[in-house]
Amino acid sequence: MNYSFWIYLLVMAGITYLIRMIPFVLVKEKIKNRFILSFLHYIPYAVLSVMTIPAIFSSTATTLSAAIGFAVAVLLAYFGGSLLKVAALSSAAVFIVEFIMKYI
Amino acid sequence: MKEINNFFRGITDGLPICVGYISVAFAFGIFATDSGLSVLETLLISMTNVTSAGQLAGVPIITGGGTLIELAVAQFVINLRYALMSVSLSQKIGKSVRMIDRFIIAFVNTDEVFAVASAKEGAVGRNYLYGLILTPFLGWSFGTLLGAAAGNVLPASVVSALGIAIYGMFVAIVIPEAKKDRPTLLCVIMAIALSCVFTYVPVLNSVPSGFAIIICAAAASAVFAFVSPVEVKEGE
Structure with a gap:
């Protein structure tokens, strides 16, 4: 560390908070513009998708286990699985696949 | 509302x-x-x-x-x-x-x-x-x-x-949202395609991932906001 930990912490936390806080505090009016409203409707799903693919395929020890975990997540989500169920069972699938791979 | x-x-x-x-x-x-x-x-x-x-x-x-x-x-x-x-x-x-x-x-x-x-x-x-x-x-x-x-x-x-x-x-x-709403599904597919481009295509993959996330998500959302705008409910 070149600086005190506390200065690093202050910079890191400060920037992260300001990015979240400033737009949330400043935008007080309801937006009426149809294009902006539509843009804001799509944004959450677009952001989460971009963050998930392709990153999910390198989130575990092997690409194969991640791919199977991903497939399990998509199927469960399609058939209405809750956030918790999807997250837990895709983790379980990864664990099982990696366990089997060790013995074949 | x-x-x-x-x-x-x-x-x-x-x-x-x-x-x-x-x-x-x-x-x-x-x-x-x-x-x-x-x-x-x-x-x-x-x-x-x-x-x-x-x-x-x-x-x-x-x-x-x-x-x-x-x-x-x-x-x-x-x-x-x-x-x-x-x-x-x-x-x-x-x-x-x-x-x-x-x-x-x-x-x-x-x-x-x-x-x-x-x-x-x-x-x-x-x-x-x-x-x-x-x-x-x-x-x-x-x-x-x-x-x-x-x-x-x-x-x-x-x-x-x-x-x-x-x-x-x-x-x-x-x-669930992509299943319910077709424009959202298409928007998600476009966002994913762009994300893969920014991950695998040389030069583009050197864009810092934070910027890449914003570029991909904003581009896909803007395209679909233009092509399939959502219904605006009055009086909200």
Whole structure:
């Protein structure tokens, strides 16, 4: 560390908070513009998708286990699985696949 | 617009995020202490930042003796997506949310909290939002502490399996909406295609991932906002 930990912490936390806080505090009016409203409707799903693919395929020890975990997540989500169920069972699938791979 | 403002409904909706966070924060705790931070330092980073990607990028800069500018730019680029989310969430909150509440809720406006609040029918009120952010914040802090203090007792196979948990949650948020609404499905497909381009195509893959996320998501959303604008309800 070149600086005190506390200065690093202050910079890191400060920037992260300001990015979240400033737009949330400043935008007080309801937006009426149809294009902006539509843009804001799509944004959450677009952001989460971009963050998930392709990153999910390198989130575990092997690409194969991640791919199977991903497939399990998509199927469960399609058939209405809750956030918790999807997250837990895709983790379980990864664990099982990696366990089997060790013995074949 | 009808406003959801029940604290306990917030708690109920926040619990799955909390459980997901415990596992992801656990992995972060292991990573940060392995990188050379103390348990207390690792915990403080989680409690003051409450964001996975930014923290993962920040730790090597801190332990590697990086400059403050480098740390600031990395956090700015990786976390800029939250500015978009905060604008979006500002349109979703009800009349019960006061100015002081905005300052507090913004602190825990994470990807998952934002996604769950966005997916609610109608407006979200202050009690609901406080319930929604409470357990994810605690889970994020507690998971970090566990991972930092005791992470190395877990076998690598368990840590690997937990690595996918957060993405599983993202999938669980996107798929139901993409199933229900075709333009959203197409928007998601376009966003994914762009994301792959920015990951694998030479030159483009050198764009910092924080910027790439914003470019891909904003481009896909803008195209579909133009091609399939949503219905605007009067009197809201």
